[in-house]
Amino acid sequence: MSKHGKHKNSPAGAPDGKAPDHADDTAPADSTPAARTPGGRGNAARRLSGSRWVALAAVITVVVIGGVLGFAQFSPSVNYSDPRMIAMGEGLFATNCQACHGPQAKGESPFNVMGGRKPNGDYWAPALNGTAHAWHHPPDMLFSIVKKGSPAQDSRMRGWEGRMTEEEIHSVLAYVRSLWPEELRYRYDKANGLR
């Protein structure tokens, strides 16, 4: 979000700063027949607004492409094998996730590692350590579950947006991935274009 703000602000400010230059440009143009008419000024104004549109289009393109790539390619841009990320994620997992998903993400209940419903109607928090289903989800889906919360509205798995930065969410996922057996990590990375 803040990225978008930055993109929008800087180009919007730039043409304003240059406004006096443009006014000067139109002065010599007054000697040409086309520019002597009010239409001449109109052309200059149109040229200016045209360049503004180009700048705006460029900004939108950058923001849109950045957003799409940022979403679709977030995983290759994050090194999930980075020991620093894994260590950071381990601490965050202990503080934020362990109460439900259990130590080392072994699941809330050893008899319900796959999740499912408790007698009281709640969901069991499943294992995330490679013994259950989490590794079947592509990285962008895992990221979205942690950031936005479970699609199931009655789930206790709510999103961490606003409470964790994106980097922190990635680090928790890096930690979770580090708990998977090497062979599973390899298959997962291959299937998701991570290696």
Ligand code: HEC
């Ligand atoms: C209050 C309990 C609770 C907390 C805290 C919690 N979760 Fe969950 N989580 C659940 C439950 C329950 C489910 C299963 C139901 C569902 O998917 O909606 C779940 C599902 C998930 C899934 C999907 C697993 C799958 O196999 O589909 C992921 C990934 C996940 N949690 C990650 C995390 C991470 C990472 C944290 C900490 C940042 C966390 N959870 C904190 C309760 C919790």
